[in-house]
Amino acid sequence: MRNWDPFHTYLLYKRFRKTGKFNASPPLVLAMGVLVLIVLGSVLLYLPIATTRPISYFAALFTATSAVTITGLTLVDIGTTFSHFGQFVIALLVQIGGLGIVTFAVLAALTLGKKISLQQQALALEAFNQTSVSKVRKTAFAVFKITIVIEAAGAAILFLRWWPESDLPTALFRSAFHTVMAFNNAGFSLQATQLSLYIGDPVTILTTTLLIILGGIGFSVLSEVGGKRRWSRFTPYTKLILLGTLVLNIVGFALIWALEFRNVGTLGTLPIQEQALSAWLQSVASRTAGFSSIDVGLLSDSSKLVSIVLMFIGGGSLSTASGIKIGTFIVLLAAAYSYIFQRPEVVLMKRAVSPDTIQKSLALLLVTLGLAVASVFLITIFDQEPFIDILFETISALSTTGMSYGLSAKLSVPSQSLLIILMFAGRLGPLTLVYSLATQSRSRIRYAETDIQVG
Template sequence: MRNWHPRSTIASYQRMRRNGVFQASPPAVLAGGFLLLILIGTVLLSLPISQREPFSVLSAFFTATSAVTITGLTVIDVSQSLTHFGQIVLALLVQIGGLGFVTLAVVAALTLGRRISLKQQALVLEAFNQTSVVKVRRAAFAVFRISITIQLAGALILFLWWLQDKAWLTALYHALFYAGIAFNQAGFSLNADNLMPYAGSPVILLTISSLIILGGIGFTVLSEVWQKRRWSHFSVYTRAIIIATLCLNLFGFVMIFLLESGNPGTLGPMSWDMRLLNAWMQAITTRTAGFNSVDTAQLTDSTALLMMALMFIGGGSLSTASGIKVGTFIVLLAAVRSYLLHREEIVLMKRSISPEIVRKSLALLLVTTFSAFMGIFLMTLLEDAPFLDIAFEVISALSTTGLSRDLTMNLSQPSQFLLTVLMFVGRIGPLTLIYSLATQRRSRVRYPESHFQVG
């Protein structure tokens, strides 16, 4: 490896000025960009103009990280501790973090007519699930059009509903805030009890749950549905994601309804129609959104474990959701099915899946699982709290969901810092892993096979 020298940095900068190509690795750009945005958010949230009730710089840093990584965990009461200015800063951080620096960087580069380096193209193609930069151009701008259209439509419905009992300016403020937060899967609320005050409002819960689904299914899927509009014309990926999303949502809905209907702390006291509504809301929000219309601390252990599994899976690729992603989950299921049926090829909807995609999915699963294990292990050393609450908190942070069993505000400072690392890793880690796999060097050396026992 060559030794670093200042002249090499100067030369790289001069080449960038001359050629319009940025030479830094995409993971470094992404991580640096997110970190810079978190620091800017920390400074803004630390200003007196942002604080209705004073809180520490660490709390501001935690909240900014949670916003940029579109998580929603918070150690402060957003409704009481932040002024309107602070809440607007929070919402803007969520918007930028939700759309992602990959999208923003590509759109900026294309708009300015800059060329994208080959390494950056590899990351961009992976992130947008496309095969050419021309298609990436369309997908990048479609992200903004789709995002703005859906959020404005949701905000309009919420505004008209809240206009019944709120002043028009307050109704508009709440509508824009919740539409943006829901679509970007963040889970912040202008109420101390999150969405629990609206547990009896079908319009609010169904609108917010619809925004969560549309934001979490993936811009690639939304764009293809809008353009082709016929099931037979959809790609295998789009059809698989739609079916899997529907199955996961329905499974979560039915299970939460059955498990919590007899729980006096959650769905028990509600009427049958309200039980169905709130079971649906909790099933949808668990897919990395972080809202809660019932008290999550009162959930049964079985429901908590189910929600952890749904959080771990997350949403679709190129979406505002996180987790290992639905596509990864589908590929792993297809691989297991092929192995059990003794098939050479891994087949999905009469199409084969390449071994490289399977390896990538397996690597993402193992890295995320290891990160979750280490996070849980470290927090058990730091906190004297029930194990299930700790595991729930760690999975929620790593999957950038934002649900909590009333543990976040009671954590020590080391644990709060650990959660910020997990949120950051959960948002940046998968992209970095995908880049490393997409740009790995292939060796020409081949070694003889060895029999190795597993299982």
Template sequence: MRHWHPRHTLYTYRRVKKTGRINVSPPLVLTAGFAILSLIGMGLLLLPFSTHQGVSALAALFSAVSAVTITGLTTVDIGTIYTPVGQAILIGLVQIGGLGFVTLSVTAALALGKRISLQHQALAQEAFNQTSVSTVRQIAYAIIKITFVIEIIGIAVFTLWWWQNTPFLQALGQGIFHGISAFNNAGMSISTTQIIDYAGDPVIILGTTLLIILGGIGFSVIHDVRQKRNWRRLMPYTRIVILGTLALNIIGFCLIWLMERNNPATFAPLSIGDQALAAWLQTITTRTAGFNSVAISELNDSTTVLMMLFMFIGGGSLSLASGIKIGTFIVLMAAARAYIFQHTQPTLLNRAISEDTVQKSLALLLVTSLLIFFATLLMTLFESAPFISILFEVVSAISTTGLSRDLTPTLSPASQILVILLMFVGRLGPLALIYSLSAQRRGHIRYPETTFQVG
């Protein structure tokens, strides 16, 4: 065991004074950054000009954390409680939280001509799914460019469409908020009814889902497609994520439509075309975006369970979605297939999957599942709501989806604090876990194997 000695502190102080750098792990920096940003957001939302009637400190903190972690859950109605200034603060927090401190810090360091430490290079390469620092630089710059280009196009489309029936400034404000919220997979809306009123509007529904897909598929995938523009030349990861996204979207669309078509509280009153649009939005938004075209609390239990699975899976790595990620889910399925059919190793697209990747996926699955279990257990002690609503709330928070069965506004202070922690863990936890796994040291000692009964 390594004991503390005054010389260690003196050495650290001299090193910091000489180099100007503090050796702090990137996950700690990210956590501190998001926490500070959330506290700043809370302070701004508590100012008199941010609300029409004032909110509690806990409600302001809840809204700020939800925006920073691009979740979308709120205990108050954004459209009626917050003023245009307060709404601008929220969407600003969404934008900063969506881009992420990894991207912003890497881009800023490169722009200033500073060298990125080996520790930060390892994290950036792992997060960006790349093997060289030069590629990390390209993707860091590409993320900024892709984000603003897509958001500007989305904002322009929504503004022009809403301008037909509302004054231009109102349409512009609504377009900016909705466009940024959709692309960042935040699910926040300044409309009291979310986009239920636009359930039959193809421009709003298709525009929203396209932004959600682009934001949730992953920047490395978009960057690879922009560069290669040829299916065969794309990285195996890119092809797997695209195929997995298509499969999940098509399966979810068909199942949700099938299970809700006769539900008088959701799809039954709609025309066939509107049912298709509603089913498509609910499929896409469940992958951590948080918008809804029908009342979530009125969905059948079978649909609710399916949506929880989709929230749990989430989107692509290095995206604006959370969950365990599509890549993780596919790796786990490939590993299970390899074991069941007694293959020597799991493969995807004729490429072998490393043991480290499988272990990383298993660790992420186990940690996320345990967090959901214990959080659900705690919330059942705090709340008297139906179990399925509590479980849905927990999965939605930790996957930063933002959907709710009307439970969020009625949560007790203890449950609100629990949800705040879940949103934080959902946004930062997987990245911290990946870093800890990628930074672990290989031991030189090997122990004899033993048989251990499982299954």
């Protein structure tokens, strides 16, 4: 990997002026596509028709970035600040950001009967993390069909539950908006109190958490589960993601309930059923969704740390979740296990994991940790807030979770600008973002090995 070369960039610009084609790497094209969508979204949200009261362009830009990156952090109250048009724009940005710009582009090309060019194939392969164009085609259609079915079912359930409480148009809009936010793992809510009004409602809580889980395990896993329908026929990756999701959710649920059941600010005064539902929602939503039925700011530091770990891990690859991803976390655990017990190979589900996968997982972990540490360091300089709160907000932005207790609005502009960068980097993937800022070059030189003491 080599550093950015101004002369190389100038040559690309000259070629673009001459041929009209911009020869850039797929990660860079993806990054530019997301950036353009954010700018367009911010302009729409800044229009007078989008708000009930004037807001700054920076607030519109922050909200648009949060929506496209399916985060959910915001500087203003979505339910009272934005009009129905503005809320519709936010939902549309979340939907496009969740499914991915490339998904829509590939679907449009295939629908029109056009062949995908080599450059478009490379872009699609990068976005879907696939190695075969045929798989990309299947995945693109699967993403679209799965989204329609799941969101339609979720919206119908919530509509039937909420209709008796409001008029027909309001119930329709609320159920559709909430379903899009839940399935796409975005933490936006039309109510400032999130789901606190439904803290004892199993239909609302369980439907929301199911939508979050389905959106967070990955479209490739959903497609395989729907197609094969037998555990024995699933690929090792699908089995790992399903088991990893189950374990993380249950462990998070047990820890949060155990740590908070005596906390009068959160679960301490609630009946057993409401405690269980709230702890379950907190555990599931911490995996990059951002919803909550209790005041997150009143959680104990121990529970906040549990949520931070869950946010950092995130969901599955090719999903609406972010974080370092469950697959990365499992590969790193397996690599550490193999080294400690002196196993010759890293093995998962009776399959050897390639060294390239291990190196990629380690690089992703280090880059993500580096961004988090650097960002926390800078925010502690810009603002005088409790360290655990800054760490929580930073990981929430970087993992595009959106879980917050209002710290974003209290921070200074430099810190808020940093959160925008973190949300952008978190959605693209820190490793992809690094790739987009540099080009790869293969070296034919082989160096002699040496021993370096570590540990």
